[in-house]
Amino acid sequence: MSGLLPVEEAQARLLALRAPLLPEKISFSECVGRYTSDDILALRDQPAAALSAMDGYAIRFEDLPGPWTITGESAAGAAPDRMVGAGEAMRIFTGAILPDGADAIVVQEDVADDGAMLTLTGEGPGARGRHIRARADDFAEGECLLPAGTRLTPGAIAAAAMSGAGQLAVGRRPRVAILTTGDELVPAGRALAPGQIPDSNSPMLAAMLAGEPAIVSLPHHVRDDRAILAKLLKELARRHDAIVTVGGASVGDHDHVRGALQDAGGQIDFWKIAMRPGKPLMAGTIGDAVLLGLPGNPSSAFVTATLFLLPLVRHLAGARDPLPTVHRAPLEIALDGGDGRRDYLRARLKNGRLTPLIGQDSGRTMPLAAANALLIRDIGAPPCDAGATADYIVIA
Ligand code: AMP
Numbered sequence: 100m101s102g103l104l105p106v107e108e109a110q111a112r113l114l115a116l117r118a119p120l121l122p123e124k125i126s127f128s129e130c131v132g133r134y135t136s137d138d139i140l141a142l143r144d145q146p147a148a149a150l151s152a153m154d155g156y157a158i159r160f161e162d163l164p165g166p167w168t169i170t171g172e173s174a175a176g177a178a179p180d181r182m183v184g185a186g187e188a189m190r191i192f193t194g195a196i197l198p199d200g201a202d203a204i205v206v207q208e209d210v211a212d213d214g215a216m217l218t219l220t221g222e223g224p225g226a227r228g229r230h231i232r233a234r235a236d237d238f239a240e241g242e243c244l245l246p247a248g249t250r251l252t253p254g255a256i257a258a259a260a261m262s263g264a265g266q267l268a269v270g271r272r273p274r275v276a277i278l279t280t281g282d283e284l285v286p287a288g289r290a291l292a293p294g295q296i297p298d299s300n301s302p303m304l305a306a307m308l309a310g311e312p313a314i315v316s317l318p319h320h321v322r323d324d325r326a327i328l329a330k331l332l333k334e335l336a337r338r339h340d341a342i343v344t345v346g347g348a349s350v351g352d353h354d355h356v357r358g359a360l361q362d363a364g365g366q367i368d369f370w371k372i373a374m375r376p377g378k379p380l381m382a383g384t385i386g387d388a389v390l391l392g393l394p395g396n397p398s399s400a401f402v403t404a405t406l407f408l409l410p411l412v413r414h415l416a417g418a419r420d421p422l423p424t425v426h427r428a429p430l431e432i433a434l435d436g437g438d439g440r441r442d443y444l445r446a447r448l449k450n451g452r453l454t455p456l457i458g459q460d461s462g463r464t465m466p467l468a469a470a471n472a473l474l475i476r477d478i479g480a481p482p483c484d485a486g487a488t489a490d491y492i493v494i495a
């Protein structure tokens with residue numbers, strides 16, 4: 100099909116519409132899910148000295164199999180006040196600094212301690228250096244722990260906190276407005292008149308953005324009225340980094356997003372993508388805000404939000420790799436060949452195999468509820484048998 104933009108090209112054009120937001124410095128308690136603006140460099144060695152990895156006794160390996168005279172103690176939080184000499188053992192605890200002279204730890208389960216003398220009752224350390232964490236074995240001062248644009252997961256936050264830093268520079272969170280359009284929509288839970296339906300896309304999109312670094316304002320709703328829509332777009336553009344419209348992006352008489360964007364002084368960058376669902380996706384700018392126009396059908400909105408909205412938010416928040424990761428797995432069943440649009444089939448990945456769900460109509464919500472993957476069938480892909488490998492994106 101000609102005139103439809105390939106997904107990758109559309110993603111690249113969308114992300115090029117606006118540079119990432121400026122960074123801000125925040126504390127560790129606020130930074131989960133944010134993206135680092137600078138490389139996080141280690142300000143210290145970790146550990147800063149050789150430490151014991153076990154509760155036991157620090158000894159000289161060459162003194163095995165003992166016995167030893169017990170001389171003092173090294174506990175976490177202080178430096179040992181003496182060294183370990185020939186025939187000596189120092190009581191030591193996990194995380195405590197290894198005293199000079201010692202080069203192995205004998206764990207307390209392997210010895211008998213009578214208060215003065217220590218005797219081996221078990222196997223003892225099998226090698227020099229056993230149960231010792233070497234200085235800088237986690238990381239060394241100056242090492243890059245997290246490159247700029249890394250998502251701060253709980254594990255990454257642990258490394259950043261251990262680095263010696265007190266605060267982190269992260270990308271600001273984009274302010275994202277979600278704007279639903281359609282005379283038929285009613286907030287979920289309200290009574291419905293004939294022809295009306297609950298707005299399912301607002302809660303779905305809010306849920307998709309809940310784990311993302313975005314300040315989401317919703318729901319804004321407008322009837323299918325071009326003038327009202329244009330006025331609201333103008334207003335929202337002043338206070339947001341991105342405006343996401345849902346519905347009204349297609350070619351029907353009541354699809355006003357494109358016209359309203361133009362009336363409001365905005366520009367369309369692209370419209371219509373070689374994908375299914377989601378063909379009517381639209382992107383442009385209005386003032387400093389990026390406008391992303393998602394189609395209204397629930398599955399279309401979901402798939403386009405996965406492929407465009409989440410990457411846009413991550414890009415604005417400073418992500419180095421904002422696009423969804425594509426994985427590969429074998430198919431449970433045979434698949435027809437692809438046509439002129441790339442398919443994103445709502446699918447289930449179970450025991451390492453992919454099954455497209457029954458009912459790929461983009462108006463349905465039930466396949467969305469059941470899906471944990473989007474199975475990708477490329478433009479012009481040949482038909483394939485069960486067991487063939489296919490690309491997919493994780494969605495749950
Ligand atoms: P549109 O993109 O406006 O042509 O809408 C396509 C289909 O999606 C129509 O059946 C709409 O009723 C439906 N739809 C649009 N917006 C929503 C929404 N926020 N929640 C649920 N369905 C919607």
Ligand code: MG
Nearest residue numbers: 280281346347
């Ligand atoms: Mg509509």
